[in-house]
């Protein structure tokens with residue numbers, strides 16, 4: 001089992017996010033541009049899925065539901081999971097504010113409250129690295145694979161070495177990094193894929209085929225670096 005109801009899990013809460021209490025009320029968050037290209041356009045990623053109103057989509061760590069909206073727009077059956085009651089309340093209020101019909105449940109990378117073969121597309125966008133180490137990454141990948149139907153796709157995004165949160169982290173060992181950046185995650189241990197080849201290899205232990213890609217943005221204050229993998233359940 002992952003980190004249970006650890007301090008790390010409990011640190012995901014409205015007070016630490018700050019964005020849920022803007023005076024204007026609810027503000028929509030934009031979907032991941034990397035996801036829009038990789039999943040919804042057939043041009044970029046060789047394993048991108050076909051999206052139809054029959055597609056069952058699960059978003060892990062769905063927070064503001066921003067990454068489910070493009071699928072909701074296309075009539076897909078959308079489900080989200082969040083890690084604790086506080087985060088689930090954020091997702092519920094995002095659904096209510098936008099009139100979104102999305103099924104919401106409490107769940108985590110390693111323990112998803114669904115039967116095997118329940119989804120056609122699983123999104124794990126910047127959530128798998130909240131595992132503690134390489135064993136946690138592998139257990140999460142097995143759980144993602146379990147809930148996907150045959151030919152289902154897992155779209156997984158995690159931080160690469162130039163990402164501001166990871167670049168300043170202390171590397172403790174293979175796949176283990178202690179966050180030094182000063183936000184609520186400071187001091188927490190994260191599990192990152194060491195490099196893109198390793199992400200492809202670890203995903204390849206359960207998915208076949210696996211396509212990978214990377215997005216980097218450089219700014220003068222903080223830069224981002226994202227690895228992605230799209231795996232097919234054979």
Ligand SMILES: C[S@@+](CC[C@H](N)C(=O)[O-])C[C@H]1O[C@@H](n2cnc3c(N)ncnc32)[C@H](O)[C@@H]1O
Pocket residue numbers: 002009012032060061062063064066067082083084087107108109110124125126127130131
């Ligand atoms: C950086 S946010 C990403 C939110 C959203 N996926 C996005 O891309 O906008 C990380 C999310 O992971 C969730 N999370 C943290 N630990 C988790 C775990 N062990 N399993 C699943 N989700 C987790 C948090 O509650 C939060 O929603």
